[in-house]
Amino acid sequence: MGRPPCCDKEGIKKGPWTPEEDIILVSYIQEHGPGNWRSVPINTGLMRCSKSCRLRWTNYLRPGIKRGNFTAHEEGIIVHLQSLLGNRWAAIASYLPQRTDNDIKNYWNTHLKKKLAAAANSTSAASNRHPIFADATFPSAAGSHTVSSNSDVNQMAAIARRSPFADCPSSSYASSMDNISKLLDGFMKTNSPSPPPPPLQHYDGGYYDDVKPAVDVVGNPLLSSFDCMSGADLDCCFDVHQQQPASSFMEYGGYGGGYGDESKQQLMNQAAAPLSSIEKWLFDEAAAEQVADLMDLSDGCCSVPMMF
DNA sequence: AAACAAACCAACCGCCTCATA
DNA sequence: TTATGAGGCGGTTGGTTTGTT
Numbered sequence: 234m235g236r237p238p239c240c241d242k243e244g245i246k247k248g249p250w251t252p253e254e255d256i257i258l259v260s261y262i263q264e265h266g267p268g269n270w271r272s273v274p275i276n277t278g279l280m281r282c283s284k285s286c287r288l289r290w291t292n293y294l295r296p297g298i299k300r301g302n303f304t305a306h307e308e309g310i311i312v313h314l315q316s317l318l319g320n321r322w323a324a325i326a327s328y329l330p331q332r333t334d335n336d337i338k339n340y341w342n343t344h345l346k347k348k349l350a351a352a353a354n355s356t357s358a359a360s361n362r363h364p365i366f367a368d369a370t371f372p373s374a375a376g377s378h379t380v381s382s383n384s385d386v387n388q389m390a391a392i393a394r395r396s397p398f399a400d401c402p403s404s405s406y407a408s409s410m411d412n413i414s415k416l417l418d419g420f421m422k423t424n425s426p427s428p429p430p431p432p433l434q435h436y437d438g439g440y441y442d443d444v445k446p447a448v449d450v451v452g453n454p455l456l457s458s459f460d461c462m463s464g465a466d467l468d469c470c471f472d473v474h475q476q477q478p479a480s481s482f483m484e485y486g487g488y489g490g491g492y493g494d495e496s497k498q499q500l501m502n503q504a505a506a507p508l509s510s511i512e513k514w515l516f517d518e519a520a521a522e523q524v525a526d527l528m529d530l531s532d533g534c535c536s537v538p539m540m541f
Numbered sequence: 542a543a544a545c546a547a548a549c550c551a552a553c554c555g556c557c558t559c560a561t562a
Numbered sequence: 563t564t565a566t567g568a569g570g571c572g573g574t575t576g577g578t579t580t581g582t583t
Binding site: 247248249250284285288289292293335336339340343344 | 549
Binding site for chain 3: 321
């Protein structure tokens with residue numbers, strides 16, 4: 234019949250993770266790579282269910298995660314995408330590879346929702362139209378297009394789902410790798426006379442193997458992955474100023490196990506293609522300025538100018 | 542300084558989709 | 563074809579931290 238059972242429900246530990254558990258998990262993933270979560274508690278002896286291990290890794294331990302305050306730039310993107318996609322946090326997170334869906338969700342619920350509610354009140358006092366993108370437009374092959382129908386929203390969602398970030402690691406693995414290396418370093422110093430393990434370089438295996446060329450609804454390749462990989466300004470995966478890849482694939486080093494030569498060539502070819510019309514609109518300055526204006530209306534906290 | 546309230550966020554829960562036998 | 567479970571996702575909870583009185 235189906236697959237073997239996941240994990241015993243008995244004896245499963247819940248609650249906050251300890252540093253020791255983190256170290257065990259990180260060490261295991263360093264050796265085997267992320268994935269096959271069912272085997273993680275079995276092979277590590279962690280008294281956690283596979284889901285908990287995966288969640289801990291993806292939301293906290295995974296290298297490349299940026300913590301702390303969201304920039305105005307990130308806020309704008311989140312608001313922008315949320316207005317299009319709704320509460321599809323994973324899809325939104327795919328455009329902000331340094332942030333987890335959980336982080337974005339929390340930030341939305343604790344900050345942005347209130348901010349936008351305040352903005353909506355102040356805006357609707359002056360005008361009856363919906364304050365957020367009710368009349369936003371994006372360019373299309375057939376000209377300007379209003380984002381209003383369900384099919385538009387579904388198209389946006391489809392784009393986000395096809396974004397390679399769901400499977401693509403962040404380009405800033407190295408920086409966060411330092412933190413985990415430090416964690417491991419401290420652990421090794423106190424528990425073993427042997428030298429600490431080398432910093433993580435890459436993961437081999439399925440984690441990157443499934444990366445497929447992403448295209449928009451009209452078949453234009455999405456470039457998100459390349460700017461994500463550029464290692465430049467990673468507030469956002471796009472080089473929204475130039476609207477072109479920030480670097481070639483060959484400049485993107487460090488992941489030895491992912492792409493085959495064919496895939497590399499495919500992706501490099503994509504890099505030469507233009508942004509899709511929808512993605513251009515997603516990062517359109519005028520639309521983003523609407524967000525910035527509304528943010529300023531609400532409490533004026535966005536002192537940093539919107540950069541896209 | 543203490544008590545209370547509000548905000549924050551890590552983690553859990555339950556549902557859904559897809560892969561597998 | 564079908565039953566089953568893994569993995570993924572969004573909603574929610576509850577413990578902790580920070581701010582206010």
